[in-house]
Amino acid sequence: MKIVVQKYGGTSVSTAEKRALVVQRVSKALQDGYRVALVVSAMGRQGEPYATDTLRLLALQEWDGVSLRELDLIMSCGEIISAVVMAATLGGEGINAFALSGAQAGLLTDGCYGEAEVVDCRPDKMLKILEQNAVPVVAGFQGVDGDGELNTMGRGGSDTTAVILGAALQAEKVEIYTDVSGIMTADPRIFKEARVIQQITYGEVCQLAYEGARVIHPRAVEVAMRNNVNVVVKNPEDDGPGTLITGEHILREGNFSTRGRRAVTGIAHTTGLVQFIIEFVEPDSKRELEIFQRIGEAEINIDLISVFPRIKAFTVKREHRFKVEEILKNLDVSYRLDPDCAKVSVVGVGMHGIPGVMARVVEALHAQGIKIKQSGDSNITISLLIGQEDLPQAVKTLHDSFQLNNNDK
Ligand code: ADP
Ligand code: MG
Numbered sequence: 001m002k003i004v005v006q007k008y009g010g011t012s013v014s015t016a017e018k019r020a021l022v023v024q025r026v027s028k029a030l031q032d033g034y035r036v037a038l039v040v041s042a043m044g045r046q047g048e049p050y051a052t053d054t055l056r057l058l059a060l061q062e063w064d065g066v067s068l069r070e071l072d073l074i075m076s077c078g079e080i081i082s083a084v085v086m087a088a089t090l091g092g093e094g095i096n097a098f099a100l101s102g103a104q105a106g107l108l109t110d111g112c113y114g115e116a117e118v119v120d121c122r123p124d125k126m127l128k129i130l131e132q133n134a135v136p137v138v139a140g141f142q143g144v145d146g147d148g149e150l151n152t153m154g155r156g157g158s159d160t161t162a163v164i165l166g167a168a169l170q171a172e173k174v175e176i177y178t179d180v181s182g183i184m185t186a187d188p189r190i191f192k193e194a195r196v197i198q199q200i201t202y203g204e205v206c207q208l209a210y211e212g213a214r215v216i217h218p219r220a221v222e223v224a225m226r227n228n229v230n231v232v233v234k235n236p237e238d239d240g241p242g243t244l245i246t247g248e249h250i251l252r253e254g255n256f257s258t259r260g261r262r263a264v265t266g267i268a269h270t271t272g273l274v275q276f277i278i279e280f281v282e283p284d285s286k287r288e289l290e291i292f293q294r295i296g297e298a299e300i301n302i303d304l305i306s307v308f309p310r311i312k313a314f315t316v317k318r319e320h321r322f323k324v325e326e327i328l329k330n331l332d333v334s335y336r337l338d339p340d341c342a343k344v345s346v347v348g349v350g351m352h353g354i355p356g357v358m359a360r361v362v363e364a365l366h367a368q369g370i371k372i373k374q375s376g377d378s379n380i381t382i383s384l385l386i387g388q389e390d391l392p393q394a395v396k397t398l399h400d401s402f403q404l405n406n407n408d409k
Helices: 016-031 052-062 068-092 124-131 157-168 202-210 218-227 248-253 285-297 318-330 349-353 357-367 388-401
Strands: 003-008 035-040 097-100 107-109 118-121 135-139 142-144 150-152 173-177 199-201 231-234 243-246 266-279 305-307 311-317 335-347 374-378 381-387
Touching: 003 016, 003 157, 016 035, 016 068, 035 068, 035 124, 035 157, 052 068, 068 097, 068 135, 068 142, 068 150, 097 124, 107 157, 118 157, 124 135, 157 173, 157 218, 199 202, 202 218, 202 243, 202 266, 202 335, 218 231, 266 318, 266 388, 285 311, 285 318, 305 374, 311 318, 318 335, 335 388, 357 381, 357 388, 381 388
Parallel strands: 003 035, 003 173, 035 135, 097 135, 107 142, 173 231, 199 243
Antiparallel strands: 107 118, 142 150, 231 243, 266 311, 266 335, 305 311, 335 381, 374 381
8 A cells, every 4th residue: 555644734624725735635645556654643733722821721721721632632632523524524525434533543642641651552443444545534633541530642643543444554655734935045934035844864853853954853853763754845726846855865866955964944033032152250160060960950051052151141031030130139149131132053964064154153153243152062953143134134144155045065
């Protein structure tokens, strides 16, 4: 059986018009000889009647002490509603379809309410449906634990559901349909001229996602990488090829780059960061340890971090600012802070082997008068902390400097 798993995000199933496009995609795949399994997210975005947040509030408005267990139960309904509606739409068009909850689709989770991980997938029921050449429509973002408790999977859960099912069903590919035409060289909401990346490695997408590009959830990409699942990201509203996410070895065989490798594949950004700078009069390793321990105990994630004997600089999300200030004051540590920072990150497997990438980043930002407040890097990423007001200009200038609008690179 040649199987394709198609995942549709919230905006792609929210109206009759959008669902008609899903029907077209499903019919096309069936005509091409595929057995088709669907995964759907809850209909619409925040504030809309069947969106996950709306359902959650329904319970929380009654009592803000509602348990995570109950919240998971109500939050799992959004996707179930979506699955039933989508199966009905398909049925109305003469395509035999069965809506399934995550539990019915065989997704076994670890019992962590709100952020469950899938520990096993037993897709027997799905296989039976596929064998009849019918379409299982699975409610994304959920599973059932060993005690029969429903769990939801947290942000990006439907992406992860699709990839896990893709692996379990040995699908030829998993298609993630969303409101953009693929993974783009930068977030199109901040940079309109961003273009669709044709092929990208699992590692690069993970890194883009970690650095703030929310187009696909990093956990979904990790699962795809581990199981060697080919993932394609595209828009149901256009006929473009979208983005193929695949292993690096396959990518290298392609001829999309004139020099064999491109230095930078894409740019991601994160807003709402606060930078703390602490200056000791004398190096004090005990104090230093205490600071980071207290912040860790408060479960606050530190992002960019630079530690020198006397100076320590680090960033946290804006929501953690006051907690960190409290910790530092309690330790009697004096500090400076910069409340309006953003992080821009350039990502590319190719930068590993190409010297001078950092120089180019610095040159491009300085030419625009953009001050770099801090930086960090891993082997395929360089991140720069800048003022939030400089972010659009920084994305544009880096995009230009690395010629990301050039389709051949
Ligand atoms: P869905 O509901 O389909 O899962 P998401 O909102 O999770 O959709 O993801 C799609 C959004 O991701 C886009 O609307 C876009 O603003 C954002 N995004 C951020 N970075 C990128 C990028 N590099 N390429 C494409 N989209 C991006
Ligand atoms: Mg999403």
